Amino acid sequence: MTQYDSYTDQTMSYLQEYVHVFHETNDVFLRFRAGKKAKRAPADAHKTLLQEQTEVQASVQDLTALEKARLQLENTLERRELVDEILKDGAYYNFPKIHLISHYAEQIPKFSVLGQYSTEISETMNKAFKDAYQRSSRVNSMSQIVTTYTRDHTFPMKDLTIKTWNRVREEGELTGGVGIKAAQGQVYLKLRGKIELGVVGNLVELEGSMALGDVVLATRVFLTQDVRCTYSDVQ
Amino acid sequence: MVCGDGNVWLCFPKLVCWPTDHMENATIHGIASNRCPTCIIPTDKLGEYSESAYLTCSHKDYIAAYNKSDESSLNANGVKNIKNALWSIPNLNPPELVRADILHNILLGVFEHRMGWIQGFLEHHDRINVLDYLWRRLPPYSGFFVPTKAYCVVLQWSGKEMQNLGKVILGTFTTALRRNIDQARPTGAQV
Numbered sequence: 158m159t160q161y162d163s164y165t166d167q168t169m170s171y172l173q174e175y176v177h178v179f180h181e182t183n184d185v186f187l188r189f190r191a192g193k194k195a196k197r198a199p200a201d202a203h204k205t206l207l208q209e210q211t212e213v214q215a216s217v218q219d220l221t222a223l224e225k226a227r228l229q230l231e232n233t234l235e236r237r238e239l240v241d242e243i244l245k246d247g248a249y250y251n252f253p254k255i256h257l258i259s260h261y262a263e264q265i266p267k268f269s270v271l272g273q274y275s276t277e278i279s280e281t282m283n284k285a286f287k288d289a290y291q292r293s294s295r296v297n298s299m300s301q302i303v304t305t306y307t308r309d310h311t312f313p314m315k316d317l318t319i320k321t322w323n324r325v326r327e328e329g330e331l332t333g334g335v336g337i338k339a340a341q342g343q344v345y346l347k348l349r350g351k352i353e354l355g356v357v358g359n360l361v362e363l364e365g366s367m368a369l370g371d372v373v374l375a376t377r378v379f380l381t382q383d384v385r386c387t388y389s390d391v392q
Numbered sequence: 393m394v395c396g397d398g399n400v401w402l403c404f405p406k407l408v409c410w411p412t413d414h415m416e417n418a419t420i421h422g423i424a425s426n427r428c429p430t431c432i433i434p435t436d437k438l439g440e441y442s443e444s445a446y447l448t449c450s451h452k453d454y455i456a457a458y459n460k461s462d463e464s465s466l467n468a469n470g471v472k473n474i475k476n477a478l479w480s481i482p483n484l485n486p487p488e489l490v491r492a493d494i495l496h497n498i499l500l501g502v503f504e505h506r507m508g509w510i511q512g513f514l515e516h517h518d519r520i521n522v523l524d525y526l527w528r529r530l531p532p533y534s535g536f537f538v539p540t541k542a543y544c545v546v547l548q549w550s551g552k553e554m555q556n557l558g559k560v561i562l563g564t565f566t567t568a569l570r571r572n573i574d575q576a577r578p579t580g581a582q583v
Contacts, residue, residue, distance in 0.1 A: 251438040252438060
């Protein structure tokens with residue numbers, strides 16, 4: 158009931174009813190809840206009872222084959238009952254995860270369906286770190302994990318940026334520095350950076366700081382991009 | 393805070409939920425691992441069904457007990473005698489942070505326990521081989537991926553595998569119980 162993407166009063170009543178029925182009928186599985194410690198006691202008791210039964214069976218003479226078979230069957234059932242009883246005594250359902258289910262019926266009406274709060278999404282993010290550790294030399298792995306993770310993260314980011322640039326170019330949106338060739342773009346951005354930092358303020362400074370070819374390139378891009386963006390009627 | 397659109401906003405951050413598994417919840421709430429982070433249910437009642445809900449944990453009382461160094465009171469409520477970081481956050485009631493975690497609580501928690509019980513039950517009634525046989529022969533269906541290994545061979549289950557298993561376990565379990573012998577049904581050629 159917790160896996161569904163929506164809920165109604167009826168589904169909530171189903172959830173509560175199922176939890177109730179589970180607690181009513183969970184005795185069926187109780188003997189299988191016994192831990193290693195609880196399993197040792199019935200094994201010893203079974204052994205002792207088997208010895209007693211064998212002694213009793215040996216002392217009784219004059220039994221027909223049918224009576225012997227019946228006695229053996231009774232003894233087997235007695236041993237099975239004893240083991241069941243001891244296992245059930247040593248087993249219980251008192252663990253927090255069973256109890257936490259009872260809070261689901263309160264939380265769903267308050268915060269909506271449970272799928273959105275599942276840690277499944279955040280747990281999948283651990284995979285990148287685990288992969289990075291596998292690719293490390295396992296010696297001082299922390300810095301290697303950070304480097305690998307950063308690199309793996311950077312590539313998809315670059316891919317996204319390139320996709321956006323392509324989309325913008327296809328749509329014909331004239332945004333400064335977007336949708337131009339890589340070599341032109343580098344020179345253009347370098348020029349923009351220098352202007353913003355105040356390194357370049359006039360043409361003389363520009364000639365001093367950049368190669369002539371770069372200046373021509375950057376100026377052409379500047380004219381086709383920035384000027385056209387600002388004054389849309391200039392062609 | 394400067395927003396992506398260039399506007400400056402006045403922000404009031406509020407911690408509203410902390411989705412984690414139970415052990416992490418026990419750590420951040422400073423409680424024993426056999427205690428509920430939301431309510432004050434006693435440890436020996438965790439496996440019982442209760443018609444009425446138990447009271448919510450009162451962290452105000454825990455703070456008062458901690459300030460008085462009343463260790464016995466804290467121990468009685470299963471609270472560790474340490475200063476909890478959540479107590480210093482304004483307008484925060486720690487039990488309200490707890491959210492149901494399907495992955496750890498249901499898929500890798502109760503489901504995994506349940507599979508252990510079912511396996512024990514079928515072993516006890518000599519039907520475990522039938523379960524394996526049925527498990528390998530499950531047909532493909534929309535939203536269900538066919539298991540490639542026998543049930544008993546798999547040592548560790550992932551959340552998705554458990555979710556997949558949850559869709560078919562009831563049918564497989566009842567069919568296994570309905571078989572008379574703990575063997576695969578013979579094929580036409582074997583007959």
